[in-house]
Amino acid sequence: MGRAMPGCRGIGGRLRAGFVLVATLTASISGAAAQDASPAAKPDVKSEAKSDAPPLKIELNRLEPAGDACRTYMLVDNGRGPALKSLKVDLFAFDTEGVAQKRLAVELGPVQEKKTVVRLFDFAGLACPKIGRLLLNDVLACEGGDATRESCLERIETTSKTSAAFDR
Structure with missing residues (x-):
């Protein structure tokens, strides 16, 4: 079996670690998407x-x-x-x-x-x-x-x- 992450023991610990990793990546991607969308959300003064x-x-x-x-x-x-x-x-x-x-x-x-x-x-x-x-x-x-x-x-x-x- 593979090594458990520090502080995580057994299959349950690996699943929790994987869940934490997926949640962290999802939050990072969502934050980056929100930052990319924010300039488009602002009105373009020149076009107005x-x-x-x-x-x-x-x-x-x-x-x-x-x-x-x-x-x-x-x-x-x-x-x-x-x-x-x-x-x-x-x-x-x-x-x-x-x-x-x-x-x-x-x-x-x-x-x-x-x-x-x-x-x-x-x-x-x-x-x-x-x-x-x-x-x-x-x-x-x-x-x-x-x-x-x-x-x-x-x-x-x-x-x-x-x-x-x-x-x-």
Whole structure:
């Protein structure tokens, strides 16, 4: 038979020693798991701050033919946000079948604090009835106050008043 732990005699002592060892390990693992979980349990101040940022609403307001191009009217509503010196976005136009047709980088700024503006730009070589969807693919630049590309992208809410969808 094996050696008993000091202070433990016979099979009963070994069982008690094994039980004490298992209980100690279980308590250690539980404590470590609680420590690992505690940072996740604390609210993330950075993510809360981002969710509290006022929305930056961008609306696809109108599409109209302009020669061989489709003139696009974008309404940028910064009604509750700080001024932006620059807001450059990466857009993709998809046809009515969902196939990407054109990519365009567009400067929508500057946008004054608590102001709404309309910006026009053309998708050259693309007829308006062929546009089924406009995708805000990314924010290329966002400058003003403490704005970053990431924080601007998180603030943007897209809508459309045209037959073409507009989303991010």
